[in-house]
Amino acid sequence: MPASQPPGRHYHHGNLRQALIEAAEAELTEKGVEAFSLRGVAKRAGVSHAAPTHHFGDARGLLTALAAEGFTRFRASMLEAEGKAAPDPLSRMIAAGQGYIAFAARHPALFRLIFSSDRPDFADAALDRAATDAFLHLVENVRRLRDDGSTPPSASPLQDESLMVEVTGIWAVAHGMADLMNSGRLKFLKDKPPEMRARILEQVLRRLIRA
Template identity: 35%
Template sequence: MKTKQASNEDFQSDESKPYHHGDLQQKLICAARELLEQNNVASLSLRAVAKKVGVSHSAPYRHFKDKESLLAGIAAVGFNELASKMLEAVSMYPDDPVAQLQEAGYEYMKLAMKNPQCMQLMFGNILPCHEAYPELQSSGEFAFNGLKIIIEAGQSKGVFKAGNVELLALTAWSTIHGLSILFISGQIEETISLSVDIKELAFSVSEIMLNGIKSN
């Protein structure tokens, strides 16, 4: 049986748009995040993402079987960015777990404000089964482990209370996550009057929370 030699035409759609090799998957995710923040999850489609990147409408399916898998890819990148910010906080204040936790909380809020739709995607019920996407599952665990590293460092220095690391990490996470969600949903401005900037707000709330987990 004779085989046909591949040509450029084999990588073109009916719209004559070439299929891009290389880092197409990351380009698709970046484009999808931009579209997501401009609109919402409901309006996002693989076809719209392909159009924004400049590839055929079938090209994204080489990397994502459907819209949900694309959303999982977006969420995974979000968790990886969150984990990276936590590690940066550790590097910034290598001997000060309290400062690490405050800085991590501030960076968490900044990410939420910059990418509110992505934040809702990461922690909402749009993707009810993270276990179905191994990369998403591992990136979420990676982010939470970054927070646990800070708590463990504080415990080893006698700064934070001894006890269940995951419970203390959950306490810290719940505090700053709740603040972030209230902020991006506009609830804070509608309920209380604050003249402080975002960093001051994040640090102030973190300080109140820290008083609860610091060792006596």
């Protein structure tokens, strides 16, 4: 995505909102959430300074919409990785972890926004739905992994304490690995070829899941 858009760009009806979200991601990536501004977004999109305010109200409103899209793309990254894996629950769970880490590596600023920032309004219905869908996808993967009939089909998995303990452990490791890689702390992986790095990350996830 280009860092900026030429001024005077024209959009077909209905495209401006998405164009502003794309410009917001570019602004976030370049300047970070602390220096994020509606004025900068408008300049990138080549629209008036009032356009982002008209569509989103304020910077928080725009970051909320961007975060909702971020969670949707985050879940899609896991699903894409799972689609390339063997169909057994363990392989799909490991692939989901790889998709998690891949999303963080491709979109570090967006990853920080959806998981480490208080700027988005998580009470917003669209953002809450997107975040919940991503979380429930993880829960369902873990439930399938340990499907031993202990959780009745009608019971809410969120009420199953032992299941949620497993979800928490797998989530914490995948997220911790993603965060450590983005921050450059896993230096021994930094210069490894992509296929070797993927293999090492798979081994870590496999050992955790089998523990």
